[in-house]
Amino acid sequence: MEVEGETARVNLNRAFDPTAFSLDASFRLVRYADPKGSTCKVPQKVLLNLLSILHPDTSAKDQDGEVSHVEGPRIGIGLDCAVIPLKYDVCLVQTTDLCYPIIDDPYMMGKIASANVLSDLYAMGVTECDNMLMLVGVSTKMKERERDVIMPLIYRGFSDSALEAGTNISGGHTTINPWCTIGGVASSVCRRNEFIVPDNVMVGDVIVLTKPVGTQVALAAYNWIDKPKLWRRIKKFMSEEMVRKTYFQAVNSMARLNRTAARLMHKYNAHGATDITGFGLLGHAQTLAARQKQEVAFVIHNLPVFGLLAEVAKSSRGVFELIEGLSPETSGGLLICLPREQANAYCKEILKEEGHRAWIIGFVERGNRTARIIAIHNP
């Protein structure tokens, strides 16, 4: 289904113009990393193998490709964040993430990187981040002039996002490496009632998603405008203007914080949540289902997608696994399980507060801790 109501808001967006900063018109930030279109992560299987040497019994891999080898009595292996119980009756909730440039606008890329880091805290219902560290890898291939223009814009985007989140950046490091990287660490020290351990999902719960999916497809479609062979796949369904609009929708969505979504999880008694990133909607839904205390299964029957990207993806199966729920997302929305009677109110309040829709995308039934898509709205 197309996401309406989002389109109107993005007409102010423009592509990043390198010449406005006296850089060559051909400058493209995305070229300063070459992970072959794949995720910036080491493949999960390889990583698990590399880490297995450490602590064979306790090593675990959370759904964001993070290393979680846990010793002693810690809360929840495989959460979006590490949660470390401390003295003084508080817990340290902490997460880190890092990405390569996926768009050419350095300021927006900084915002996306920050939103992406913070999203793991928000997935656990933590709304107050006490500190962020900024971790930046400057590309050795950037000319000095490029570096001196581009990196401060990335920093500013990251920092503005942190301010928007009500937190600060105190500490970090900037190193050099052939590929550019942007990421950080988000930490929160809180009492147990300030976060929601996502293992309490009940039969009868409803599943809500707070951002559309399709960021990877949106970026690809936009990059294919200049590539006639690839553009053929797109133009049957979307005009160049529609692709541009959808691209900026996706960029703004990735830069948007999941903070309001996290706060309302408490108000509406959410039983568990996760954020949608590299493993796609279904991948993360499956991880969340697998960690439940109750014998539940998630059924997803509704797939909110940016623009007409669902049509594009359907005609390019094997290239995009969007309809299958497996297309990687960057800084996606929260997938939240909450009591059926609260779901509508949750969606209404988030729309009122943020001006962005959330969607009821499925329900929870009795089952064997798995998730599946029955996309009745996308037959």
Next chain:
Amino acid sequence: MEVEGETARVNLNRAFDPTAFSLDASFRLVRYADPKGSTCKVPQKVLLNLLSILHPDTSAKDQDGEVSHVEGPRIGIGLDCAVIPLKYDVCLVQTTDLCYPIIDDPYMMGKIASANVLSDLYAMGVTECDNMLMLVGVSTKMKERERDVIMPLIYRGFSDSALEAGTNISGGHTTINPWCTIGGVASSVCRRNEFIVPDNVMVGDVIVLTKPVGTQVALAAYNWIDKPKLWRRIKKFMSEEMVRKTYFQAVNSMARLNRTAARLMHKYNAHGATDITGFGLLGHAQTLAARQKQEVAFVIHNLPVFGLLAEVAKSSRGVFELIEGLSPETSGGLLICLPREQANAYCKEILKEEGHRAWIIGFVERGNRTARIIAIHNP
């Protein structure tokens, strides 16, 4: 002066043998990063410039090349760690660092990277680290077989060091990039009496150093054994065997935690400390002097150096600035200012507990918050 008493302990050390892991004999971990022999950091001047766009009034750069742009009432800009006062009457003390491989032994490299991260906490007298994140960049240039052998050894070294420090690794990320990087984040949540803000140095204090200096020269000398032209600089002063011995002394020193040194800072009423890393002994001493409340100046008259590296450095001025106190160190010791009458007891107790010497290297006089070396023991 040569450091005696250290040499005997390192005779068990051997160079890393790639063939023992079915790798090619020519495998060298240090080749998987090429920062031109310099530090892994972006030059300080460049970094300050890049960051200046953010918050012109408050941006500051701490002495470990870390980004510290601080908003609001935080404790101490330019400390070794970020210190963030929180609700619940506690503070979050946090630091991050990252290095390229500087030795070929992956296990020891992991230990050094961990000790290097933790050292910033120890410099502030924080002895309990509540969590570490491990941040690893796998080189895209490693063959699969190399990666699958080398990276787990790095992880294990990092993890063993964390266990030694009484902490755990919960979280982190492993990404890919042409250059290999190893680092992490160390966080501690503590009350104000658990850390020592290093701004209370007094006239009459004595300066103690807990590890010798010369790590960079030790690594260079070792790498020059096979390079006849460069080896000529060394062989006038040290035999091949002495260079190897000194190298392993330095490696073990870099892997050693500054934790006991930190704990004893409380017992012996230290007025302030810092750890010695990329800016060399004098560079860090100057940074510490500059942040003092009192009008003090540091005078350093004693330079404990690994093996005979002082002689090597003296004959290669311009190449090594070791005697000048400016040779970069990795995971160096703590430089601690404490009351004169406590210094001997501090050094005695650390030797008794750890089996490693600490040295009184100077004193504090009235002055304009600077530091200088008058190397009377190295005329």
